[in-house]
Amino acid sequence: MLEHAVDRSTFNQVMVPNYAPQAMVPVRGKGSRIWDQEGKEYLDFAGGIAVNALGHCHPALIDALKKQGEELWHLSNVYTNEPALELAQQLINSTFADKVFFCNSGAEANEAAFKLARKYAYDNFGPEKHEIVSFYQSFHGRTLFTVTVGGQKKYCEGFEPVPGGVLHTTYNDLEALKALMSDRTCAVVAEPIQGEGGVIPADPEFIKGVRELCDQHNALLVLDEVQSGMGRTGQLFAYMGLGVTPDILTSAKSLGGGFPIGAMLTTNKVAESFGFGTHGSTYGGNPLACAVALEVIKTINDPQLLANVSNKHDRFRKHLESMNSKYGIFADVRGKGLLIGAELVEKYHGKGKDILAAAADEGLMLLVAGPNVLRFAPSLIIPDEDIDEGMARLEKAIATVVSA
Ligand code: PLP
Numbered sequence: 001m002l003e004h005a006v007d008r009s010t011f012n013q014v015m016v017p018n019y020a021p022q023a024m025v026p027v028r029g030k031g032s033r034i035w036d037q038e039g040k041e042y043l044d045f046a047g048g049i050a051v052n053a054l055g056h057c058h059p060a061l062i063d064a065l066k067k068q069g070e071e072l073w074h075l076s077n078v079y080t081n082e083p084a085l086e087l088a089q090q091l092i093n094s095t096f097a098d099k100v101f102f103c104n105s106g107a108e109a110n111e112a113a114f115k116l117a118r119k120y121a122y123d124n125f126g127p128e129k130h131e132i133v134s135f136y137q138s139f140h141g142r143t144l145f146t147v148t149v150g151g152q153k154k155y156c157e158g159f160e161p162v163p164g165g166v167l168h169t170t171y172n173d174l175e176a177l178k179a180l181m182s183d184r185t186c187a188v189v190a191e192p193i194q195g196e197g198g199v200i201p202a203d204p205e206f207i208k209g210v211r212e213l214c215d216q217h218n219a220l221l222v223l224d225e226v227q228s229g230m231g232r233t234g235q236l237f238a239y240m241g242l243g244v245t246p247d248i249l250t251s252a253k254s255l256g257g258g259f260p261i262g263a264m265l266t267t268n269k270v271a272e273s274f275g276f277g278t279h280g281s282t283y284g285g286n287p288l289a290c291a292v293a294l295e296v297i298k299t300i301n302d303p304q305l306l307a308n309v310s311n312k313h314d315r316f317r318k319h320l321e322s323m324n325s326k327y328g329i330f331a332d333v334r335g336k337g338l339l340i341g342a343e344l345v346e347k348y349h350g351k352g353k354d355i356l357a358a359a360a361d362e363g364l365m366l367l368v369a370g371p372n373v374l375r376f377a378p379s380l381i382i383p384d385e386d387i388d389e390g391m392a393r394l395e396k397a398i399a400t401v402v403s404a
Contacts, residue, residue, distance in 0.1 A: 006025075007025060024360065025037045029044070030057055033386070043365065043389055045394075046365040046378070049367060050232060050254060051253045051254055053254035056379075065259070067291070072287045077285060081287045086290075087102075094236055095265055098268040099268060101279070102290065103264070103281045106140070106226035107146045110145075112250075113189075114149060116248060116270065116279070118186055119274065120220060120270050120273040121219075124273075128184055129186050131167055131182070133167045133185055134188070136171060138197055138224075139197060141226075144163065149166050167180050172206045174209040186219055187214075188219055191223070191227065192233070192239060193335065193336060195339065195375075196227075198370050199339060201335065201336055214247075220247040223239050230296070232254060232338060232339050233337035234337035250262070257292060257296040313337050315387050316387060321333065326395075329344060329402065330342045331343045335376075337380075339377055341373045343373045354404075355397055355401050366394070
């Protein structure tokens with residue numbers, strides 16, 4: 001073991017214990033590979049939880065960051081800045097949106113979206129129309145409002161009282177949603193693919209039905225594309241493959257490719273309810289973040305790159321299916337593009353964490369989505385050889401867990 005000034009044991013001494021990071025400490029990354037303090041190499045199928053869309057230390061992103069770093073770092077929103085304006089233009093030109101609000105994370109983008117939905121309803125229909133309908137198993141962030149709208153009770157426990165006026169129903173069940181909606185509904189909030197909830201894609205007919213119900217009730221459709229957006233599904237945003245248009249869309253994670261940034265996109269009509277002074281963020285639209293994100297979107301919004309995301313999906317799936325024919329470990333392999341979930345058969349329920357640990361031993365970084373689903377969210381440009389090598393490492397890890 002090499003001696004280091006800080007290591008994993010330092011974590012327990014200096015950090016609040018809300019995380020339990022893996023034993024190794026990564027120090028360097030390039031493309032889809034990472035090296036830890038001991039010089040051990042890992043293939044990265046986790047992508048910083050669907051963030052490092054262009055891998056680690058992509059040359060174009062380094063250039064953008066360095067260039068902006070020598071020009072202007074921060075202003076606050078007392079002033080605007082060129083990277084923020086250019087990024088907003090790019091987002092508008094590539095989506096349904098007319099207006100953009102920048103912030104620093106997915107939770108903040110959703111917080112802004114939920115507040116805007118309430119304010120829009122308040123301005124146009126009155127205070128009674130304030131109910132937000134969301135889905136069980138959904139995840140929208142860790143602020144008090146976003147855990148409340150999220151569909152996992154465990155994230156609210158102990159933090160009560162939580163904000164009121166939030167209802168939940170079953171994902172992909174249109175009749176259940178219909179029963180819950182009324183003139184009091186101001187918004188329905190959905191992930192096009194539930195990420196943290198187990199990589200569960202929305203049924204296209206369901207999402208179309210949600211859009212229709214929103215229109216019938218004068219409610220806004222808020223799509224949380226924090227995890228599914230920015231090329232992850234093989235389209236710039238997942239809604240583009242579902243035949244629906246949201247009123248509000250949130251983005252973060254891959255938007256900055258590893259530099260923290262969030263964005264809320266909406267239409268002119270809805271944006272009017274965020275008049276001067278209604279909402280804000282000191283760092284939102286930070287020039288460094290926006291300069292990097294501008295490079296990210298220019299690189300990702302390319303038909304060839306996006307088509308390759310679907311090709312790489314097929315490569316992942318083929319490997320997982322062939323592994324399954326040997327070990328019979330997966331009940332289902334699902335997802336879209338490079339957001340893939342492999343659900344364990346009942347016999348291996350609860351073993352997701354063990355597979356993660358065995359994979360780390362073999363030199364592979366992997367994610368879970370709940371205790372029973374392995375989740376893959378790698379770089380969108382992961383080389384095919386890295387997929388093959390990572391899958392060989394996963395197979396070794398699975399062989400270890402199966403024979404334990
Ligand atoms: N929304 C979705 C769909 C997410 O997957 C996440 C994070 O996993 C968030 C929101 C929260 O984003 P952040 O952790 O940047 O606040």
